[in-house]
Amino acid sequence: MDITTVAKLAGVSRATVSRYLNDGYVSDEKRRAIARVIKETGYIPSRQAKILRTGKTNLIGVIIPKINSASVSRMVAGLSSVFNESQYQMLLANTDNRENKEIDYLRIFTEKDRVDGIILVGTILTPEHERALKNLRIPLIVLGQAFDGFSCVYHDDYHAVREITSHILNRGTKPAYIGVTELDIAAGQSRHTGFLDACAEKNLEVPKKAQMESDFSVDAAYLACERLLDVYPEVDTIVCASDSIAFGAITCLREFGRSVPEDVQVTGVGDSDLSKVITPSLTTIHHHYKTSGMEAAKMLIGAMDKEDTIVRDIRMGYELLLRNSTR
Amino acid sequence: MDITTVAKLAGVSRATVSRYLNDGYVSDEKRRAIARVIKETGYIPSRQAKILRTGKTNLIGVIIPKINSASVSRMVAGLSSVFNESQYQMLLANTDNRENKEIDYLRIFTEKDRVDGIILVGTILTPEHERALKNLRIPLIVLGQAFDGFSCVYHDDYHAVREITSHILNRGTKPAYIGVTELDIAAGQSRHTGFLDACAEKNLEVPKKAQMESDFSVDAAYLACERLLDVYPEVDTIVCASDSIAFGAITCLREFGRSVPEDVQVTGVGDSDLSKVITPSLTTIHHHYKTSGMEAAKMLIGAMDKEDTIVRDIRMGYELLLRNSTR
């Protein structure tokens, strides 16, 4: 069943059927005839032929660092809810935290109109990324990171961690920090700076040795905390760059006989499902991951529809959740 | 840059360039000429034109019930790792637990060669599903559920829960169960039956009131546990159909002054990241979610390549993880 056959059966030209399917001038009479034939034959237009002709794929490339992560999967859920309401489908590419893979996928997605737009859930953005993004001829939104010169939706990590730190410093004088690489601007640098600025505000000097670098795994965080206790045993407050890091820290503290929050306060970031379930429940930041995914999707659709190239920049608010891991 | 231009520049016909790109007879001389032109011009063949002509999209439709779930996102990670190694891209469709959406997506994916194959991560499979699947003209693998008559990769939920139950009944005589709807064969029915059969084996009668139905949310599980304590206060062992349910139960037990595992033992299923972090760490089942995703992807690729329609059925093993929530 193709458009030519439908046209013949309805006694019109191919062009008229095409106009009927899209939005051109078609008289009521022909309109009815075509509708009947389509109904009877069960004709469905070939998407591929349409794509070849129009160059619009209705596909969105989504590049993510890791699918099985609470924050990323929530963002994807947000993207999915918006794109599926429109007529877009998502092409998912998982880089498994290999940044060079991001560039590869960028290329794959861009090559010869494979996708109409791209969402890049960023972690570490290098100059090489910047170059690749600059050359892009299709709309792109960076999600989860601020990236100058590009449209992006991100979370206010700096103020979030600054606020949570300020709050717990009412009850602590020996703060420490366990974070991730500073190459990750959002989760690494902004959160770290937020922590340091809050400490500075209270005139607290934080020694270098009290600032640990880990990654997002519970196990690495455990080890980082172990090192911390070794070099800075007087610590009474640990600000962590993520919930998973906080979980590792809490486990470690417990095994070293420090009680939380009596001896040491701990905070996380992310409000993961389990942050309220563990003992003690975790004081943390709720980031609106799903909502930011939805915002990013809407922005991208806007950019694709209107071909508008104005750079926009959405910084999402957050909520401070005070629970039992802090005093 | 299209194939015709390349052909002209290389002094050959379009057909020869096509043969060069694919796998036909091309002399070394022309081969070199074409290679040079392609390098100089940066020519990239249009995927869409190829798809239109060949009918192969190199796209896989992946239908999932919920992306931000530990088990699902791990399965997707497995799928992604295999498909990305081959030349396939994944089209992700999230149904948000609305089963009728699954049928919709099945239709969307199938219509006019949109995808070459489908992975359906199943929860509840109705007769309507069966009908829709029977009419499919492209390969499909069901992941996470056994489904008679179709190729599938699933986890041995029955034996897993039966074994974990048998084990903890060495130290408990008043078992209870918190599960999910029986319409979900894998997570609902199989796990429940595994539990009941293990109890029967030890000649333990489990009253109806000691078998609660919840869903996968921590909050619903909390409430189910609350009801359980109300109607069956003598309970000393709770087998839960998932880790998240177990987390809800543990939280509830703690708030009602029952200590785990001394007063009540609790088990989960899933080995989620946090099962070893909470207090007490959770006795649970490790299912090879990521591996099953990889297996399903390989099966699908096999079915697509060889057009082989033999139904296969992979049941994955599991590991019993004894931790501190049981005695």
Place this chain on the structure above:
DNA sequence: TTTAACTATGGGAACGATTCCATATATTGT
């Protein structure tokens, strides 16, 4: 009444590949 604008329709050229068929030469077996 002329001009312009809108409505309606069909013909045919794209879009950019693959692939069948015909043809020609080179190689091998007998």
Place this chain on the structure above:
DNA sequence: ACAATATATGGAATCGTTCCCATAGTTAAA
């Protein structure tokens, strides 16, 4: 030396749309 086979190449049809252009009738504005 001849048939059979493998290698190499180009011409042209095909996949199924969209959309530009030409044509024409109808209505509205001047």
